[in-house]
Amino acid sequence: MPNMDPAHRQGEIGAQCQVYQPLSPRQTRTLRVHPSADSDVEIECDLFTVDLKKKSGATVAGSSKKAGYEALSYTWGDPEPTKRILVNGLPFWISANLFAALRQLRLPERPRVLWTDAICINQNDLIEKAGQVGMMFSIYLKAYRVVVWLGQATNDDEYLFSLLKTYGREGMGGIRGEVEGPRARRAATKLIETKP
DSSP, X not given: OOOOOHHHHHHHHHGGGGGOOOOOTTEEEEEEEOOOSOTTSOOEEEEEEEEXXXXXXXXXXXXXXXXXXXXXXXXXXXXXXXXXXXXXXEEEEEOHHHHHHHHHHOOSSSOEEEEOHHHHSOTTOHHHHHHHHHTHHHHHHHSSEEEEEOSSOOHHHHHHHHHHHHHHHHOSTTTHHHHTSHHHHHHHHXXXXXXO
């Protein structure tokens, strides 16, 4: 069990820069999330440097081997780092919302490779941060998929997304009464007002 003492956590947060190696122009990092079928097992990840090629997508740094990844788009919520994971074997503190996303997105039997700004960009290096922000369009464009995380799902969220799925399959005809009903309105309002 990680030491949750605030002073200890601050020391570990200060040491997080040890996980980063300098990037060259047109490089970023991807995060390989180790697999686990048990959501209670500590989240372990490794950072890898990738080259963003103009025409061929992303490759492992210094090679021609493709480096496929999913770009994670999520709401930061409270940015205070309160949850601990391991990155390159070192303690790394992240926001509760990013932690929930990684726990939900972690696969049971194989690694998952993601790009997420809070970990893949050294947030303490302002020069790197500015350069990476300038490359975000390219980072998202080169991803083979963008995953959007809105936060932990509620029953209302699941209901609302099931309506959207039905709408996508069947059109408005079969769900018009339900969409215009009070439950759908309440669920949509709640989703918009409560998701950070």
